Amino acid sequence: MSRSHPPKTHADWQALAASLTDEKGLETRAFVDDAFVEAASGETFATTNPATGETLAHVASCDAADAEIAVGHARAAFDGGAWSRLAPGRRKKVLLRLADLMEAHKHELALLDTLDMGKPVGSSLGDMAGAIACFRYQAECIDKLYGEVAPTGEETLALVLREPLGVVASIVPWNFPLMMTAWKVAPALAAGNSVILKPSEKSPLSALRLAGLAREAGLPRGVFQVLPGFGHTVGKALALSMGVDCLAFTGSTAVGKQLMQYAGESNLKRLYLECGGKSPNLVFADCRDLDRVAKHAAEAIFHNQGEVCIAGSRLLVENTIREAFIDKVVAAAETMQPGDPLDPASFMGAMVDETQYRRVLDFIRQGQEEGARLRVGGEALEGPGLFIPPTVFDGVMPEMTIAREEIFGPVLSVFGFDREEEAVAMANDSPYGLAAGLWSQDIDRIMRVTRRLHSGQVFVNNWAGGDQTMPFGGVKQSGNGRDKSHHSLEEYSELKSVWMSLAT
Incomplete structure (x- = not known):
């Protein structure tokens, strides 16, 4: 594929991959x-x-x-x-x-x-x-x-x-x-x-x-x-x-x-x-456009197959909107199925290797055994390749394995809360402190919660925002x-x- 005609389609990327590997072009x-x-x-x-x-x-x-x-x-x-x-x-x-x-x-x-x-x-x-x-x-x-x-x-x-x-x-x-x-x-x-x-x-x-x-x-x-x-x-x-x-x-x-x-x-x-990280993503009932927030919450954990240090793997949702919001997250997750990594339309690809693939599946099994409610996903895809679809657990308790361990895969744990103080305590109840998210329209709450979250970075009404001007790193065991x-x-x-x- 020439530089003047860069790859755009699935077939283009397949052709470029073949040229690299078939011609022994790999150093x-x-x-x-x-x-x-x-x-x-x-x-x-x-x-x-x-x-x-x-x-x-x-x-x-x-x-x-x-x-x-x-x-x-x-x-x-x-x-x-x-x-x-x-x-x-x-x-x-x-x-x-x-x-x-x-x-x-x-x-x-x-x-x-x-x-x-x-x-x-x-x-x-x-x-x-x-x-x-x-x-x-x-x-x-x-x-x-x-x-x-x-x-x-x-x-x-x-x-x-x-x-x-x-x-x-x-x-x-x-x-x-x-x-x-x-x-x-x-x-x-x-x-x-x-x-x-x-x-x-x-x-x-x-x-x-x-x-x-x-x-x-x-x-x-x-x-x-x-x-x-x-x-x-x-x-x-x-x-x-x-x-x-x-x-x-x-x-x-x-x-x-x-x-x-x-x-x-x-x-x-x-x-x-x-x-490592086990990043909390807090959603308050006063946030606008729950469909948009749910899509971002799904992307925060399923991007890059969940193999992301700042993955928003703990979703904390105010109980007054929790059931409706989880339905929206599940609907968004179902549109993010893994596919051929060479297809530009694929949102997710394959797990990096057999070890990580088995590790993620073991965590999913533990989540089910410990009583979390599986809402979507949970089974590896059939066929060649190491593909695991977006997986969402509801009813997760703080002491569960999937609530505490960094899974580094497409597995989301959802928690409910009633009060702001409860949400902050749950968010900080982790040995990690790499990233945190906060969704709210209340500026007073945003300033209070942002300062109380024990994290190297806080994303407000977005996830993973920032550019080269912003430092990236964590606190505690992150x-x-x-x-x-x-x-x-x-x-x-x-x-x-x-x-x-x-x-x-």
Whole structure:
């Protein structure tokens, strides 16, 4: 499919997928010191299309030996200064060039994520827009963040300088492969660091393609490297490395806790975590247009097959409208059935792999066994592929498993409440605090509830709103870092205080 005739129809995307895979156009090697190389061990792992069960490719499986090599090259690149000491305006030009290359290849990049992890290609295209916007935003920020001159007497000059950290290791998840990569890599590179990216073993292909584009854009040797492989091998090695100055991670809370231990066992490296969520979505009876709100409530959990860290998986509805509202949510869910990820009309795709597929089905079974009322869905679709339809449970109690555990699938738990205080208490009754939603027309209530919700972000009369200007991250066991906005650029830099005596 030529760039002048981008894919639009189901058949177009199928043809583009065939051209990529049939012509062996998939890069499967690690990217180390400006070159694509096999893993030091020669080992590979298979990456599979979850919509068909077909193996896409065998990818280099890096381990501790590869991590040691990459860290050495990253440190040499940083100390050499070709990037770390490059003028901010010149770094900006390189990153903007990379964003332009991503734009030119956005259909290919989107397709790689769709083939790798099963998400609908329309969703993947949206992710590409977000990834490109992130690189452009961070690039434009570079030469607009100033240092400081502290207020002192005439005999002293006090400066606060902002410098890059050094070597940053980014470990990203499989649910939004390239967009999460951009959120981590763009600000780290913009700040002047050397970056080693460890993509998920479930979705490594777009990261490897990005490496080729980064080389084409002009990133210096060793500044950006990609090590595909598993968390317990290469991921652990990077986390324990004495040569890594900062570790940025998006993934489960359990793994985040393990990484904190590794950081402490090694060099007390700086650690930024964006972990799990069990996000509440509060709907009050005074909100307007219940049909629209119900549609958004369904999208909040069923988008990306529910494989979303901020998925609105707990729906809290005021009891005076609860029954009617649930009927509307169910009706909306029935229009969001999974389909071929290569069909632009598909709202949902396949679960990422057999493990996640079985895990979600086990949670659905537990919900039924513990007494929740199944309103729609609940059974896997027949035929090839790992497809689970939208599933809605009513009558969920706070102590039920589906009410407390992050399912990471298309499963919605609905609760009722009578009073505002009850709704807030239920919303905050979770170890997580990544996101929350609030639907109401009462501005006084909006301001009260927004301040009382224990969450890194609150969406009012929308779900998942925001752009690159807004920080993204959580509180409690949802983590401590912030992606997006200039705040993420600040996280990948260090403050240096300089006190100069001017008296002779």
